[in-house]
Amino acid sequence: MSKKKRILFVCATGIATSTVVEEKVCNYLRSQGIDFEADQRNVGSVPSIGNDFDLIVATTQIPYEVNAPVISGLSILTGLGADETLQKIKDILAK
Amino acid sequence: MKVSINAEAVKCNLDVSTQDELVRSLSNSLVRTGFVKADYPDHVLSREEKYPTGLPFDGFGIAIPHTNPEYVHKPTIAVATLAKPLVFRVMGSPNETVDVSLVFMLALDDGHTHLEFLQKVIKLAQEREKVQQLFSAPNDEELFHLVSAYLSEGAL
Numbered sequence: 001m002s003k004k005k006r007i008l009f010v011c012a013t014g015i016a017t018s019t020v021v022e023e024k025v026c027n028y029l030r031s032q033g034i035d036f037e038a039d040q041r042n043v044g045s046v047p048s049i050g051n052d053f054d055l056i057v058a059t060t061q062i063p064y065e066v067n068a069p070v071i072s073g074l075s076i077l078t079g080l081g082a083d084e085t086l087q088k089i090k091d092i093l094a095k
Numbered sequence: 096m097k098v099s100i101n102a103e104a105v106k107c108n109l110d111v112s113t114q115d116e117l118v119r120s121l122s123n124s125l126v127r128t129g130f131v132k133a134d135y136p137d138h139v140l141s142r143e144e145k146y147p148t149g150l151p152f153d154g155f156g157i158a159i160p161h162t163n164p165e166y167v168h169k170p171t172i173a174v175a176t177l178a179k180p181l182v183f184r185v186m187g188s189p190n191e192t193v194d195v196s197l198v199f200m201l202a203l204d205d206g207h208t209h210l211e212f213l214q215k216v217i218k219l220a221q222e223r224e225k226v227q228q229l230f231s232a233p234n235d236e237e238l239f240h241l242v243s244a245y246l247s248e249g250a251l
Contacts, residue, residue, distance in 0.1 A: 012142075012146035
């Protein structure tokens with residue numbers, strides 16, 4: 001029985017860059033046939049909910065300790081190195 | 096979706112030496128024409144300090160300074176190509192810096208429109224030839240036309 005992976009998208013305000021990154025990542029994961037759930041918040045929410053997720057993709061620094069791996073979403077915003085980042089995300093979720 | 100860019104807030108080869116000068120120069124007409132509140136520039140600057148918006152692309156840097164919706168009356172963007180690159184810290188990696196020569200200052204309100212703005216701006220920045228066109232614009236008007244055209248193109 002596989003549990004659906006949960007991804008948290010984080011940016012400073014929770015509405016701007018995190019949404020752009022979320023769309024791109026979610027489209028990619030869907031195209032790869034990966035089952036997941038996504039949520040999107042501002043960085044201030046991380047301490048209270050960060051540990052409920054399997055992966056955090058952030059376009060801001062996260063100055064908190066979390067158990068989940070944190071990946072920078074910057075490359076997805078700029079396109080530079082986006083492919084590698086998307087692959088990394090896929091690999092983490094496959095664990 | 097109609098992108099409302101204030102023609103007076105599009106500056107070609109803007110010659111500024113600090114982020115303060117840059118933000119105030121671009122905010123002037125936005126404040127005057129009622130798109131943003133008078134303290135919008137202060138909040139953009141303090142947000143930039145805390146959450147930098149420099150983005151390194153292929154061979155150039157852009158910045159997308161902005162602030163929270165409560166300082167915005169009507170959503171719009173101000174655009175500038177800079178006469179000389181200005182140092183910004185990189186989004187999400189504030190110990191890194193990038194030389195920025197293209198700035199999109201966003202006045203976002205809370206609606207869904209601002210996300211389309213942002214996506215279009217990001218997409219535009221990823222297209223090298225279009226960015227080169229922006230850098231080559233000879234004057235404010237030409238830059239305004241180019242930006243308006245690029246940002247209202249097609250679906251994402």
